[in-house]
Amino acid sequence: MCNPSGVVRARGLVKQYRRVRAVDGVDLSVAPGERVALLGPNGAGKTTILFMLLGVVTADAGKIEIAGFRLPKERGAAMERVGFAAGYLPLPERLKVREFLEVFGMLSGLRRPQEAVELGLDRFGIAHLAEAAGNELSSGQRTLVGVVKATLHHPELLVLDEPTASLDPDVALRVRRGLERLCAEESTALLVTSHNMVEVERLCERVVFVSHGRVVADDTPELVAARFGRADLEGVFLHLAELREEPS
């Protein structure tokens, strides 16, 4: 399902870690403004796929193009158009939130990042955290700051790895609304991994299920659930997780 005008165009991705084939021939595309979830049980290969798309892990085989730039050769130009946040990453404890965001705004090419920082903090309702140190924040607040960091430079593609893993429902809602607004206003494409299937159904218009390093379904949430004969994505997830547990 490769879109020729996609923000993400990946074909035939392969990654082998010693005896484990983490990713085995994955094709993935994301169109501008599209909200896509990359789903699958633990060890399915989601994070490896994300890391390959971000140029952090080198693919053994396959081709990757992000916003029209080939990886790994044009990684720098590609990353100027990408934002990334992960729910599991802490903030550097010796930086205040505002300083952290300004540094990353500069790294993303913003000459005067202050204004973007103010707007970003407002967008996600955390302006009051600007002067807090990284180690003073709750995990939910850290996640919100991470999302603000990822969106400061108006990326064409926003990659979020487990963005709401540790969030209370009200904070998760705030993140989801902020992301929906961002995608709508700026045509930002979203590629997200999550274990929260309800949230994925609400946020994403397309889901890509991965199992054993391969794409096993790629469609709207409703059609994917129907294809596996399940009522919802949670059912598909559990089905795939059970298959993973069975000896091959």
Added chain:
Amino acid sequence: MSWLRVRAIARRNTLAVLRAPQRWFDVLVWPLVDAVLFGSIAVAFGETGAADDVALGFFLSAVLLFHVVFQSQVGLAVGFMEETWSRNLLNLLVTPLRETEYVAGVLVFALAKVAIGITVVAIVAALAFTTSVGALGFALIPMVAVLFVVGTSVGLLVIGMILRFGQGAEILTWGFLAIWLPLSGIFYPVDALPALLQPVSQVLPTTHVFAAARTVVDGGALPWSELGWASLGAVVLLVGSAAFVVKMLAVFRARGYVSRHT
């Protein structure tokens, strides 16, 4: 190269140090202790008649030059380790930041550490031992430049080892220098070393800088041949270290070692 990104890295490192008093130990306390320790040793030898006043100049100039290597190397390596300690490496890797920009940013910060470190030694020399390390004169400039390149190179080697072997390799930040500096004849000529080690010492660029410094402090002209060999060695070392860290980064990406830091 984007100077904006270089500035961002320099700023991030400066803020990290300003907020961490323990990080000031390297910059202020260590050069202070070294200057007092080796200055006092030289004075003690002087009082027994085993050394003259020049020895005090030797020792303090050597401590000052040692801190150029130390501060630049530790500044670069600890700057990188700060990213692994705070699990910020992945955040950096997914920005447009290039490796050269990262190193340049940390080196701007390391240069400031070098300036502070040698200022501390110079102040201790002047106030505690009424000796000026200014005896090196303008020779100090090329010597500091060569030693800064050596410190940077060793810092890159350490970063390469951390990329390849993980945080366990951090000990090399201090371990490399513990091996390297005695072999460089900081306080003594090469022929004072055991015969077996002398050939090793001769190939180190630092050896030739410290030898040149002793000549100048002793009232001789700057031995340009020594500095020439030192410069050549420093450039070779820098090229080798840069190639090593590029290779280790490729291994880091190929084997997915980023997961060690998430």
